[in-house]
Every structure is written in C-alpha cells, then in structure tokens.
Amino acid sequence: MTTDTAVLTATTTPASTTDTDSPIRLAIIIGSTRDGRFGPKVADWFAGHATLRSDMTVDVVDLAETPLPTALTHRPGPEDVAALEAVTPRLDAADAFAVVTPEYNHSYPASLKNAIDWHFTQWQAKPVGFVSYGGISGGLRAVEHLRPVFAEVHAVTVRDTVSFHNAGGLFGEDGRLKDPEGPDTAAGAMLDQLSWWARALRTARTTHPYGS
Numbered sequence: 672m673t674t675d676t677a678v679l680t681a682t683t684t685p686a687s688t689t690d691t692d693s694p695i696r697l698a699i700i701i702g703s704t705r706d707g708r709f710g711p712k713v714a715d716w717f718a719g720h721a722t723l724r725s726d727m728t729v730d731v732v733d734l735a736e737t738p739l740p741t742a743l744t745h746r747p748g749p750e751d752v753a754a755l756e757a758v759t760p761r762l763d764a765a766d767a768f769a770v771v772t773p774e775y776n777h778s779y780p781a782s783l784k785n786a787i788d789w790h791f792t793q794w795q796a797k798p799v800g801f802v803s804y805g806g807i808s809g810g811l812r813a814v815e816h817l818r819p820v821f822a823e824v825h826a827v828t829v830r831d832t833v834s835f836h837n838a839g840g841l842f843g844e845d846g847r848l849k850d851p852e853g854p855d856t857a858a859g860a861m862l863d864q865l866s867w868w869a870r871a872l873r874t875a876r877t878t879h880p881y882g883s
Contacts, residue, residue, distance in 0.1 A: 695727045695869040698765035702772040702783035704735040709804060709838055712846050714771045717802050717833065720858045721769070726866050732761055734782045739789055755789065762793035767800070767869035768826075769861075772813050774805035779813035787820060794824040796881040798868035800861045802833045809834035825881070827872065829864040833857045 699718050703710040714731060721729045737757040740747065747755065762768075772779045787794070799821050803810025811834055818828045833854060835841055843849055875881075 694725070695866055695873075696764055696766045697721055697727050697729050697769060697865065697869075698761060698767070699729060699731045699769045699771060700783070700786070701731065701733040701735065702770055702786075703775075703780050704738065704782040705773075705775075705780070708735070708773070710771050710773060712842055713802060713804050713835065713838065715846055716842070716848065716854075717769060717771065717858060720855070721862060724862065724866075727862070730761055730765065732758060734758075734786055739782075739785055741785060743785075743788060758786065759790060759793065762790055765793075765797065766873050767798045767865045768794075769800045769802055769865065770817065771802045771804075772810060772817065774803065774808060774810040774813040777812050778816045783817075784820070787824065791824055794821065794826040796825060796827070796872050796876055798827045798829055798865050798872060800829045800832065800865045802858075802861075804835040804838035806837055809836035809838070827868055829861060829868060831857065831861045831864055833861055 699714055699721065701710045701714045711733070714733075718729050718731055721727050737754070739754055739758060740751040744751070770783065772783060801814045801817065803814050805811075805813070811832070814832055814834070821828050834857075835854070841848055841850070841854075848854055
C-alpha cells in the first residue's frame with residue numbers, strides 16, 4: 672500500500688519546524704472504535720502523564736470521533752476529503768505518535784490499519800510508541816503486528832511500551848489506576864524515548880528533508 676498512500680497524500684504539505692528547541696508535538700491516537708471500548712480510559716491516563724511534561728504538547732486523535740472512509744481511493748470525494756481533513760493535518764503537524772491499541776483476535780483494530788493506510792508522509796521519519804491493553808497478553812501481540820506496519824511507512828518505533836494486562840481490573844471507576852507505580856514508570860520511560868527520537872528526527876528533517 673506504500674505506493675497508494677503516497678498518491679493519496681500527495682496534496683498534503685508536510686509540516687516544517689524551524690525551532691528545534693520548541694516542545695515536541697505528540698499525537699496520541701485512540702485506535703479502537705468499538706462500542707463500549709476501553710481505549711479512552713487508557714488514553715486519558717497516558718495523556719495526563721504527557722501533558723505534565725514541559726517538553727511536549729499533546730493532541731488526542733480519537734478515531735471514533737473522527738471516522739475515516741473505509742474504502743481507500745486515489746480520488747476521495749467531498750465527504751471523504753472532509754473526513755480526512757479532521758485527521759490528516761493533525762498527524763502532519765505531529766513530531767511523534769503514541770498509539771493506544773487493544774488486541775482483537777491476536778492483532779490490532781481495522782480502524783487503526785485504515786488510519787495508517789490513508790496516510791504516508793505524515794508518518795515518515797517520526798517516532799511511534801505503543802500503549803496497549805487487553806487480557807492476559809496485555810495487547811502485546813497487537814503491538815508486535817504494528818511494528819512492521821509502521822516500518823513500511825518509514826516511521827521509527829521505540830523499544831519500550833506500556834501494556835495493561837487484564838486492563839479492566841486495573842482501573843477504578845474514576846479512571847485512576849489502582850496500583851500506578853509500575854505503569855507510571857513505564858509511561859515515563861517511553862515518553863523519554865519518544866522525546867529523544869522526536870527531537871533528533873525533527874532536527875534531521877529540518878536540516879536534511881527525509882528522502883531528499
């Protein structure tokens with residue numbers, strides 16, 4: 672799909688950043704659109720950590736609130752263009768991504784794959800981290816399936832992840848973790864990696880545009 676997505680996004684002008692010391696723009700993507708999903712609770716928790724950092728600004732992109740067309744096309748119609756305009760500029764402006772994903776049938780949601788496939792340049796030479804949740808596996812099989820997908824669109828996935836095993840029992844009704852010490856540490860480590868890679872890659876893209 673690399674060739675197709677390159678065509679689909681050819682009219683999008685990649686965001687440029689001249690101030691390499693400005694805060695990293697982190698887009699947190701909620702991948703699940705399923706009715707009754709748990710993703711927003713996990714995303715809210717993670718976004719809370721990211722917003723406390725002085726080196727980041729945060730934009731939460733919820734694919735359920737900004738649904739994208741399900742049929743990929745080289746010539747999107749007016750309705751498709753309007754749907755893409757609610758997501759594409761935000762991905763374009765981001766310096767880094769954190770993908771919040773469940774595990775469905777040993778992999779990740781179709782809505783997330785659809786969002787990836789509609790875009791191409793928006794992912795290039797940018798870091799991606801994963802926050803996963805699920806049953807006994809904690810969504811880690813979804814993460815391992817996502818790594819080669821993001822490699823194909825020239826993104827850089829960071830090593831550390833945040834995963835919630837049997838997630839439903841870990842959060843209280845107020846959205847707070849019952850035992851936050853481990854997840855808080857994991858979130859901090861992953862955000863540190865995202866920040867380092869985002870800054871390094873943003874500097875590289877500014878001084879030598881990717882693919883040139």
